[in-house]
Amino acid sequence: MNEIRDAILADQLDALGGLAVPESYRAVVVRKDEQNMFEGVATKDKDPRKSLHIDEVPTPELGPGEAIVAVMASSVNYNTVWTSIFEPVSTFGFLERYGRQSELTKRHDLPYHVVGSDLAGVVLRVGPGVNKWKAGDEVVAHCLSVELEDPAGHDDTMMDPQQRIWGFETNFGGLAELALVKSNQLMPKPAHLSWEEAAAPGLVNSTAYRQLVSRNGAHMKQGDTVLIWGASGGLGSYATQMALNGGAIPVCVVSSPEKAEIVRKMGAELVIDRSAEGYKFWKDEHNQDPKEWQRFGKKIRELTGGEDVDIVFEHPGRETFGASVYVAKKGGTIVTCASTSGYMHQYDNRYLWMNLKNILSSHFANYKEAWEANRLIDKGFVHPTLSKVYPMEEVGQAALDVHRNAHQGKVGVLTLAPEEGLGVKDAEKRAKHVEAINRFRGV
Numbered sequence: 001m002n003e004i005r006d007a008i009l010a011d012q013l014d015a016l017g018g019l020a021v022p023e024s025y026r027a028v029v030v031r032k033d034e035q036n037m038f039e040g041v042a043t044k045d046k047d048p049r050k051s052l053h054i055d056e057v058p059t060p061e062l063g064p065g066e067a068i069v070a071v072m073a074s075s076v077n078y079n080t081v082w083t084s085i086f087e088p089v090s091t092f093g094f095l096e097r098y099g100r101q102s103e104l105t106k107r108h109d110l111p112y113h114v115v116g117s118d119l120a121g122v123v124l125r126v127g128p129g130v131n132k133w134k135a136g137d138e139v140v141a142h143c144l145s146v147e148l149e150d151p152a153g154h155d156d157t158m159m160d161p162q163q164r165i166w167g168f169e170t171n172f173g174g175l176a177e178l179a180l181v182k183s184n185q186l187m188p189k190p191a192h193l194s195w196e197e198a199a200a201p202g203l204v205n206s207t208a209y210r211q212l213v214s215r216n217g218a219h220m221k222q223g224d225t226v227l228i229w230g231a232s233g234g235l236g237s238y239a240t241q242m243a244l245n246g247g248a249i250p251v252c253v254v255s256s257p258e259k260a261e262i263v264r265k266m267g268a269e270l271v272i273d274r275s276a277e278g279y280k281f282w283k284d285e286h287n288q289d290p291k292e293w294q295r296f297g298k299k300i301r302e303l304t305g306g307e308d309v310d311i312v313f314e315h316p317g318r319e320t321f322g323a324s325v326y327v328a329k330k331g332g333t334i335v336t337c338a339s340t341s342g343y344m345h346q347y348d349n350r351y352l353w354m355n356l357k358n359i360l361s362s363h364f365a366n367y368k369e370a371w372e373a374n375r376l377i378d379k380g381f382v383h384p385t386l387s388k389v390y391p392m393e394e395v396g397q398a399a400l401d402v403h404r405n406a407h408q409g410k411v412g413v414l415t416l417a418p419e420e421g422l423g424v425k426d427a428e429k430r431a432k433h434v435e436a437i438n439r440f441r442g443v
Helices: 002-009 013-018 078-085 092-099 195-199 202-213 236-245 257-265 290-304 321-327 349-353 367-379 392-403 427-437
Strands: 024-031 053-058 066-076 112-114 119-126 138-141 178-182 186-188 225-228 249-254 270-273 309-314 328-336 358-361 386-391 410-414
Touching: 002 013, 002 066, 013 119, 024 392, 053 112, 053 392, 066 195, 066 392, 078 392, 119 178, 119 195, 186 367, 195 386, 195 410, 202 236, 202 309, 202 367, 225 236, 236 249, 236 257, 249 257, 249 290, 257 270, 270 290, 290 321, 309 321, 321 328, 321 349, 386 392, 392 410
Parallel strands: 225 249, 225 309, 249 270, 309 328, 328 358, 386 410
Antiparallel strands: 024 053, 024 112, 066 119, 066 178, 066 410, 119 138, 138 186
């Protein structure tokens, strides 16, 4: 592994094809025999530092249409948190079901789960049938794993019945020194970014693109007013940039003055600090407060000059969904994913049904959408929102930050990269965008 790292750091990428793939590697894992460790513990008190381990694990067999990537950096997403606290279910059920599919997928059904759904690194080996990529290619990976043996997946791969999220519903994820991916997960690494910067956008950037921009999502157009919950967070920070870049008008909802300042730095002008406004959309555990929806809607109209929002970019879920349905304009769209505050949504159907509003579901992105989202990064239209980077040894703390919402943007993790700032190949392009690239750093 040291030889591989040294060759990458020395930019001797042509040599990688001649180096042996290690028989084992270090990886961040959860263990099957610990999947009940948090029974009886409240969700907020479940600590990823107790469940995420760094183990030496065997390198998986390389199959047709697959690639092994030397991972220089990765990042933490909410699905890593869900995996680490075994909520809403243990991911070992996913691995068991996947393992029953074929002889090759049996590799994934193990007593440990290598987690992580982002990476930036270099291809080490490709399996039979892979022609687009070769050893030495610098890549990032999106997290859609599909089998494409069913006709349903050939119009939109997200509709494939064997669609899974790599590193969450499959094994051998990106929080590791090596990762196993399907070759159609790979995309070119933007040359002006460091390893940790390039690893940060993948999952959230692609998710935001489909949810907001794609014809499979809200199909945002110029002039649309878009309400973005958590606009400085991992998902919302990319939605905010896409709204601004696409000629829309974002109304950014944040939870502190510091977060408000971040979205203003991105170019947003209409900002709601929900903590300062004191919104309480729930009277108690079972009952929402429609008067607070009305107060929230009034605030939005104050900012927009009397307009309601065309699109609500929804991902908190239970806590905010009733308000989201209420504030969307007549005929507007509430596009939803993730539900990080809870999956059981409640809303008053009168405001949906009688006003001809639409609730639209969105989940990650197909390869085309992920490629287009990555292209926006490469072109410098959208930038990483990386705020902090941890070494792999401190991945539990990184996940805890995300679990407790004590972070801004994305939290990165160095795997093979020994320090931050490495991997930049296009310094001239970087110089044009360096202020935007570093916008979230240290916040």
